[in-house]
Amino acid sequence: MWLTAWPLTLDLLTSLNRRYDYEKGSFGGLFLFRIFVFMIKFLFFQSDSYDNTIYPNDGALIPAERLADMEVSADGTDLTLSFNSMLQSKGVATEIVLSIVEDSGREVMAAISEEIAFGREAFIVIADEANSDFIHGDITAVETTLDGSFA
Amino acid sequence: MALDPKKKFLYFNKDATSGEMDAALCFPVSRLAGIMIKTSTFMDFHFDGSKGTDATIVRVTHEQHAFQKAFMIAITDEINFGEKAFIRVIDQAERSTLASDVTINMLTDVVPTFTIQDTNLIISDEVSIGGHAVNDIDVASEFVDSDEHLMTSAAINDRFAQINASTTGNAATATALASAVTIGGVSFDGTSNIDLPGVSETGDQSTSGTAAGLSSTLVVGSGGTGATTLTSNAVLTGNGSSAIQAESALTYDADTDTLQLTSSSGGFPRVELKSEANTSSGQRLVFIKDRGAAPSDGDTLGIIRWEGEDSGQNATSYAQIFGKISDTTDGSEGGHLALQVASHDGEMTVGLELIDGDAEDEIDVNIGSGASSVTTIEGTLTMGSTAAMTNAGLLSVANQSNITGVGTISSGVWQGTAIASANLDADTAHLTTDQTFTGKKQINIRKFAVTSDTDGNAIGDVVYFGGTTSMTTGALYHYKSDSTWELADADAVATCDGLLGIALGAASDTNGVLLRGMVTVDHDTGAVGDVLFVSTTAGDITATAPSGNTDIVRVVGYCLHASNGQIWFNPDGAFVEVTA
Numbered sequence: 001m002w003l004t005a006w007p008l009t010l011d012l013l014t015s016l017n018r019r020y021d022y023e024k025g026s027f028g029g030l031f032l033f034r035i036f037v038f039m040i041k042f043l044f045f046q047s048d049s050y051d052n053t054i055y056p057n058d059g060a061l062i063p064a065e066r067l068a069d070m071e072v073s074a075d076g077t078d079l080t081l082s083f084n085s086m087l088q089s090k091g092v093a094t095e096i097v098l099s100i101v102e103d104s105g106r107e108v109m110a111a112i113s114e115e116i117a118f119g120r121e122a123f124i125v126i127a128d129e130a131n132s133d134f135i136h137g138d139i140t141a142v143e144t145t146l147d148g149s150f151a
Numbered sequence: 152m153a154l155d156p157k158k159k160f161l162y163f164n165k166d167a168t169s170g171e172m173d174a175a176l177c178f179p180v181s182r183l184a185g186i187m188i189k190t191s192t193f194m195d196f197h198f199d200g201s202k203g204t205d206a207t208i209v210r211v212t213h214e215q216h217a218f219q220k221a222f223m224i225a226i227t228d229e230i231n232f233g234e235k236a237f238i239r240v241i242d243q244a245e246r247s248t249l250a251s252d253v254t255i256n257m258l259t260d261v262v263p264t265f266t267i268q269d270t271n272l273i274i275s276d277e278v279s280i281g282g283h284a285v286n287d288i289d290v291a292s293e294f295v296d297s298d299e300h301l302m303t304s305a306a307i308n309d310r311f312a313q314i315n316a317s318t319t320g321n322a323a324t325a326t327a328l329a330s331a332v333t334i335g336g337v338s339f340d341g342t343s344n345i346d347l348p349g350v351s352e353t354g355d356q357s358t359s360g361t362a363a364g365l366s367s368t369l370v371v372g373s374g375g376t377g378a379t380t381l382t383s384n385a386v387l388t389g390n391g392s393s394a395i396q397a398e399s400a401l402t403y404d405a406d407t408d409t410l411q412l413t414s415s416s417g418g419f420p421r422v423e424l425k426s427e428a429n430t431s432s433g434q435r436l437v438f439i440k441d442r443g444a445a446p447s448d449g450d451t452l453g454i455i456r457w458e459g460e461d462s463g464q465n466a467t468s469y470a471q472i473f474g475k476i477s478d479t480t481d482g483s484e485g486g487h488l489a490l491q492v493a494s495h496d497g498e499m500t501v502g503l504e505l506i507d508g509d510a511e512d513e514i515d516v517n518i519g520s521g522a523s524s525v526t527t528i529e530g531t532l533t534m535g536s537t538a539a540m541t542n543a544g545l546l547s548v549a550n551q552s553n554i555t556g557v558g559t560i561s562s563g564v565w566q567g568t569a570i571a572s573a574n575l576d577a578d579t580a581h582l583t584t585d586q587t588f589t590g591k592k593q594i595n596i597r598k599f600a601v602t603s604d605t606d607g608n609a610i611g612d613v614v615y616f617g618g619t620t621s622m623t624t625g626a627l628y629h630y631k632s633d634s635t636w637e638l639a640d641a642d643a644v645a646t647c648d649g650l651l652g653i654a655l656g657a658a659s660d661t662n663g664v665l666l667r668g669m670v671t672v673d674h675d676t677g678a679v680g681d682v683l684f685v686s687t688t689a690g691d692i693t694a695t696a697p698s699g700n701t702d703i704v705r706v707v708g709y710c711l712h713a714s715n716g717q718i719w720f721n722p723d724g725a726f727v728e729v730t731a
Contacts, residue, residue, distance in 0.1 A: 038155040040180065042227045046188070046220060059188035061223045066184060086184040086197040087206045087268055091276025094185070123227040128220070146187065 041122050043067065043081075043112075045096055047142045048129035056130035058146040060096065064116045064124065068093060072105035078143065079105050081112075081126070097143040098127055104138035111136040156230045157181040161196070163209045164242045165263045171244055176209060176265060177237075180230050188219050192258075196240070206268040211241050214258035226253050371395065386410075438474065450476045461497070469493045477507040494520060602671045604715040607655045611668010611720070614652065617659035625673030625716065626654050626690035627707070628664060636664065638690035641697040644728060647685045647705055651722040665720060672716040681710040683718060685726075692718065700731040 046059035066083040073080070079100050082093040100108050112135060115124050126135050127142045134140075157180055164175040184197040184206065196209040213222055229238055229252065239245075239252045246259035257263075277286040277299065284299050291305035294313065302310065331340035335347040348354020369375020370392075377394030381387065384404050385397035400420070403410045414420040424434035438453030440446070456471035470492045478485035485507020494500035502524075506515045519526050532540040540546055602608040606625035619636040622628065629639040630650035636659050640646040653670045656662020676683050677694025685705045686693035696704045705726035711717040 038157075039231050040156045040227075042223070044220070044223055056219065057188075057190055059219060059223070060185060061188075061227070062185035063183060083185070086187075087273065088184075088199055088204055089273035089275050090204075091274045091278075122231040123224045131220075 039122050040065070041116055041119070041124055043116075044123060044125045044128065045142055045144075045146060046128045046130050047146050050130070060146045062094070062096075066094075067116070070109045070112065072100075072109075076100075076102045076105060079108055079139075095144065096146070098139050099141040099143050100136075101138040101140065104136075108136045108138055154234070154236055159230060159233070159236050159238060162237060162239045162242065163196075163211070163263055163265070164239075164244055165265065167243045167246075167262055169244050169247070172242075174265070176207065178207070186223065186226070188223075194219070194222070200268065204272045208266040208268065209240075209263055210266070211263045212258040212261035222253065229253055368394075446476055446479050448476055448479055450479075452476060467493065467497055468499060471499060599669045599719075601711055601717050602669045604671060604712075604717070606671055606673040606716065607653075607662070609653065609655055609665045609668055609670040611670065612666045613655060613663035613668075614666055615660050615663045617664065619659040620657060622654040622657050622659060622662075623673060623690060624654055624656050624662070625671060627672070627685065627692050628652055628654050628690070639685050640689040641685040641687045641703045641705065642699070643701065644703055644726075646689075647703045648726065651685070651705075651707060653720055667721050668719075669711075670718060670720050672718060674716060675714055676716065676718055677710045678713050679710055682706055683708045683710055698729055698731065700729060702729045703727070704729060 041064040042061050043064050044059065044061050046056055049057040062083050068082045068084055071080045071082070072078070077100060079098045081096050081098070083096075084094070085092055086094050098108075112126060115121075115135060124135065125133050127139050128134070129142050159180045160177050161180060161183065162175070162177045164172045166173040166175060178196075178198040182199045184199050187195040187197065189195060192212055194211050194213055196211070198207045198209070200206050213219060226240070229235075233252070235252055239249065241251055241257040241263050242249065243259070243262055250259045251257050277284040279285075285301055286299045287295070287297075288301045288303060289295055289306045290303050292309050293306055294302070294310050327342045328340045331338045333339070334345060335350070337345045337347055339345045346352040368377055368379050371377045371389075371394065372392055376387075377392075378397070381395070382397035382399050382402075384402040385399055386401040386403055387395045388398050388401075390396050400413045401411070412420040412422070424436060426432075426434045440450065440452045442450075452474045454471055454473040456468055458466065458468050461467045470490070472488070472490050475487040475489070476485075477487040487504065487506050489501045489504035491499040491501050494502075500520045501517070502520055504517045506517070507513075508515050528542060530542055531538045599610050602610060617630065617634065617636045619628075622636065623638075627639040628636040628651070629646050629648075630652070631637050636652070636654070637646065639651055650666070652664035652666050653672060654662070654664055655670075672692060674691055676692045681694035683692045683694055683706070684696045685703060685707055686695075687697050687699065687702055692707055694710060703726050706723040708718045708720040708722070711719060
């Protein structure tokens with residue numbers, strides 16, 4: 001059964017989503033019908049630079065579905081989120097690097113994954129330096145200059 | 152009714168004219184690749200293109216800087232939860248009525264811009280082909296020596312030019328170089344053989360740089376000097392197969408054109424010109440002057456000079472020999488050789504010089520300088536082939552002719568043959584002064600010429616006594632009993648008897664009184680041939696015999712000229728006293 005009823009409350013959609021068995025393609029026996037949640041989640045990043053010392057400068061909003069991988073650096077202090085190239089270039093990704101507390105990569109990646117998978121909000125703040133708002137407390141900064149010079 | 156967000160569309164219209172939508176764009180939300188905030192104002196919407204290799208960026212300007220994040224949230228909500236399938240992000244044409252469906256509006260004063268990305272496939276990573284990774288393509292003027300780079304045809308062409316087409320093997324079709332080059336000074340374009348001077352034909356090789364294999368010096372046997380350094384300006388001399396020697400005592404200074412040979416040993420340095428030729432000809436030290444133009448009389452052709460120092464150790468020239476041109480005329484060339492020495496004030500003065508004469512084979516010689524210079528001849532002075540004077544100052548025996556003057560011969564004995572009478576007859580000028588001849592003299596004929604018209608001019612017998620002065624030249628005088636002279640007067644016996652004479656000047660002892668001979672008196676005496684008498688006018692002679700009582704008539708001579716006073720004076724010893 002195709003669920004097309006809208007609006008459902010976000011709590012209900014989140015609850016339904018969490019119980020979805022992706023291997024079986026169904027919700028663990030509680031439901032006899034399939035539910036597709038029509039939500040596009042976006043990941044938000046913002047640096048702590050300012051225009052005229054007032055307005056937060058440089059930011060990015062990227063669909064979560066374009067996230068290709070997350071990789072912790074060799075020293076464990078950086079986490080790189082790679083997205084499919086915004087310019088459709090081949091062999092290169094749009095990358096945003098976050099500074100994290102050493103050896104906290106797993107917890108940060110888990111937090112991002114869970115928010116994308118189970119979060120109720122379509123607008124997900126991964127790292128907002130300007131407002132000190134991070135999806136996980138071990139994220140300390142946005143290293144990448146978000147000035148649009150992506151590949 | 153809930154809508155699938157991916158099936159919603161985002162609309163952008165940059166046409167500012169109401170009701171128009173030229174070049175407007177609309178993208179399905181599913182193609183939204185991301186939104187970038189730039190400098191808090193601009194927002195770039197990135198959309199995947201249709202060809203899989205392209206993308207479009209739509210830049211919009213937000214009117215509220217402080218709410219960029221709020222806009223992101225708003226558009227996220229609009230996409231996911233909005234009720235419109237067609238979301239007008241910005242509609243410039245409708246900015247006055249409905250600029251945007253997004254809660255936080257765009258800045259309507261700024262027209263959005265659309266940037267269509269190149270449709271070329273962009274590969275930013277390595278491409279692996281047949282196991283070989285390629286990560287870049289070098290274009291024109293680029294070259295990276297790497298197995299991971301490919302080259303465009305322009306890059307290959309530029310690379311060939313850059314490395315001057317350095318290839319191995321033979322060119323298949325090339326017959327000439329595009330631009331000729333010069334090899335050893337000879338142009339070569341590959342179309343023909345070249346002949347190199349000093350290699351395949353006569354001439355000098357033009358080389359530069361260091362000969363291959365030559366690390367420092369080239370040995371003498373191979374044509375080098377064998378030395379690493381050579382003293383500046385030193386003249387080089389050989390030393391067998393050892394290194395060429397730079398003679399520090401023999402130098403040539405090109406700045407002053409001076410070749411100098413120095414030595415600290417007595418009697419040195421010296422220059423030797425040694426001839427070993429079995430011929431009669433000798434060595435030569437030649438001075439050559441070539442002005443490159445016609446020379447001038449007086450040009451110096453060379454100088455040999457002796458220089459030293461004076462007592463104050465000032466550089467001084469003491470002697471020199473120079474050769475000059477006396478006459479440059481073609482066919483009459485004459486030279487001038489002179490020896491000079493410093494003449495008592497450091498000044499170089501000619502002491503001996505040979506100068507071209509004014510005829511062929513004639514040389515004039517000057518010896519000494521100035522009237523006080525002394526010329527000493529140790530032996531006999533020979534004139535021509537005849538000895539002329541001994542070193543004792545004695546004239547030699549050769550006949551002397553045409554001696555025009557000898558000055559005063561203060562001593563010695565004159566000896567010689569008689570002076571030829573012809574020389575004495577012709578010479579009336581050199582016995583004019585007083586002479587005294589003793590002994591017997593025979594004069595066969597005494598010649599008396601008519602005297603000049605000057606009073607007192609006389610030829611004859613003259614006495615110098617009487618001690619009388621203030622006499623009238625050319626007047627007739629009577630010698631008185633007191634041994635003086637008085638004017639003769641025929642008025643009385645006492646003044647016209649005895650010795651009579653003609654005064655030849657004012658003083659009897661100095662100028663003399665003529666007793667007999669030719670004389671010019673100071674008055675006219677009569678007509679030519681008249682017998683002349685003592686006049687009754689004191690001192691006069693007249694052709695009229697006195698006739699007064701007691702006058703004395705005495706003949707004294709004969710008139711030779713009617714108006715100039717010349718007479719033959721020869722007084723008769725007898726006289727007659729007139730009684731009338």
